[in-house]
Amino acid sequence: MTVLLSVQSISKGFPGVQALRDVTFEVETGTVHAIMGENGAGKSTLMQVIAGALKPDSGRLIFDGEPLTLSGTRDAAAKGISIVFQELMLAGNLSVAENVFLGVEPRAAGVLVARAEMRTRTKAALARMGIAIDPDQRLGELTIAQQQLIEICKSLVHDPRLLILDEPTSSLSEADALVLFRVVHDLKANGVTILYISHRMREVFENCDTVTVLRDGRHVRTVRLAETDQDEVVRLMVGRDLAGVQRVRPTGAERPIVLSVRDLGDDKRYNGISFDLREGEIVGLAGLIGAGRSELALGIFGAPPPRHGSITLDGKAITIGKPGDAMRMGIGMVPEDRKQQGLVLGLGVGTNLTLSAMGLGHISSLGFVRPGDESRMIRGYVDRFRIKTPSVEQLVGLLSGGNQQKVVLAKWLATKPRVLIVDEPTRGVDVGTKAEIYTLMRELAHDGLALLVISSDLPEVLTISDRILVMRGGVLAGEIPFDEASEERIMALAALEHAEPGDPGAKPPMTYGEAEARS
């Protein structure tokens, strides 16, 4: 195998933090090379150096045998290195073709955009990727997964030899991710080398050839995936043996029902949903993205309230018209997207943490905050959740994803809820913090809190849940008790559109990642 890219002693510092220290490794031509590491390990910084978005302080890059100096991402693209960032950088108001050629529009007569050419070339590029999307469609009308593919298509216009994908699946369901992997494999077959950043261990093992692990800005090891296993990679990432979070069998004692939902529906995204939630129980809510899980959760929380059905709390029928009602009755919700829905990024850690409790008047008299009670509350949760922050006044937007997630959890626990709905508890959170969050949720359940945990991460749902509800197409497809739970069972319920109960021939339409390959 020939080496396409050689990273030699790259270091990069920012004021107050050394992001990369003396990183050296090689990427072979025509491989899918995974880059893994905890949040803050330096993955994104390294990728930005390779893609020309950042200049290294020292060290050099050898690309295809030649030393490489880059003046910017545009320069990198011209030399055959393209990057697809984690956050979508697309304009929702423009058409697919306009997005693909944004900034590099083919010209007619020097100043005009050659629309016809743009359209044909986009169509060709999409066809090459094997996806059927109309180039004239407005981008905003596409699903997130499709937009992610358009983002890749956009980088393919430059005919890259090295394509960097920074956590492309972080907001995709497993089914959508499969389409993306197919595209990745096609690209590889066509000789494109791919650097692939991901937190999802399984998808790395299924789709990549080699993995490079970074820790605290240092290169730990580059190894062929065939020669290692998941446990070793985790160990390399965290630098210690992670106390693996085990499944814990529910005690079986019948606890009283706290929340009872009957026939809930909004006529659009979810319908006829009924389930019970018992005290001290963690119930997983699985399903594909778009199955209506988050909408259901928001419905219970009154944002907006459902159009049909009834909700009972502690045996009393309740009406929730807005989030404030739910809060006062003891229902909390940690939303799916902490940056958009959970936190005020421009305010401090402490201010965010007390925002919910403050709304309930827990730490105020006559509308004015009691500073002593407030700082006690903040200190208590920062200590208990081990939130890593230089000060409680630090802007919450500057914390790592895992610590931000802890702040959102703390914010809701401060309201002393009876029921807590947690939507995607560990999305974009590193392995170490993930384990902490699981332990925390277990403790809370032990103290009597009823938790409904929505997650698209199958191992997560399996690990954390006492039993699992599965939604499909807006309805409850089934419930899986603890002893029968497996990834196959969940995926079968979540993805099987036309399964007849008792039809033995029914098989999932796709092999969902060969769940058995794991464990």
Added chain:
Amino acid sequence: MSGATEDQGRRSFVSRALRSRETGIILALIIMVIGLSVFAPDFATPDNFLNDSRNFSFVGIVVLGQAMVMITGGIDLSVGSVWGLSAVSSAALMNAGMGTIPACVLALLIAAAFGLFNGLCVTKLRMPPFVPTLATMSIARALALVITRGHSIDGFRPDDSPFFNLGGGAIFGLPNPFIIFVVLSVIASLVLSRSVYGRQLYAVGGNERAARLTGLEVDRLKISVYVISAVLAGVAGIIEVSYLSSAISNQGLGKELSVIAAAVIGGTNLTGGEGTILGVFIGAVILEVLRNGLVLLGTDAYWQGVFVGSVIVLAVFIDQVRKGFWRTR
């Protein structure tokens, strides 16, 4: 970590002061005052200071409300016109024989109605704040003209009426408008920094969706700030009528720009979530000291706008530098 709160206590006063957004503009104000005292002999006189303190109070009172609107991510363009409308309506009502207090209260209720209208348009009708407040800016100004028919309203109270004390009088030598401004500032400052309501305003401006999902009554909070802004504009109008002993339809004309300028100089973020009362207070003072200083220095009055404009850009630029310097890692 457990050391977080102690770290914060240990942080030195100096570093805190440097991080604070107000430090820059306080320094700018001090430099301006010193410079003007040296170069404009008439500047550093008690009379001039007292005069200035009255002058900036009118705009200052309105800035308090504007800052609250801007903290929620909105803007209120109607304050100048609401100022004019409540000025002429209070005078017209007194002229028509109504008692001083009922007339003033009614004038403030009219102002509040405009604020309520703005707030309802922004929340229930989901209009961008620019639109309804631009509309009410036009409507309120027109109504002021309808009431006065272009003439001034004078002689609605005898010359020795206590009403004129409100804007023209003084306590311990300090002009009443200034005292009112300071008292209102202290209240606003306490509300914004210490009350649940104030904290919630910042949250709404910082991330409205998150605020909603945290159970805040976002619509009610937003409506309230437009009402407060309009009422404070009305207060400024009434005090000005008392000071001038006369009301004309173009009172407060163009003041929305001074008010927004003062808020921006004071460090209020137009996109919401940031701003302090101390900041906008100083912003209002800077604007008046600048105007007054330029006059005393004998600068061509036509050039004034150039200086004011430059100060706005400079103030925001300095704020950006400060943020860039202290926040990015």
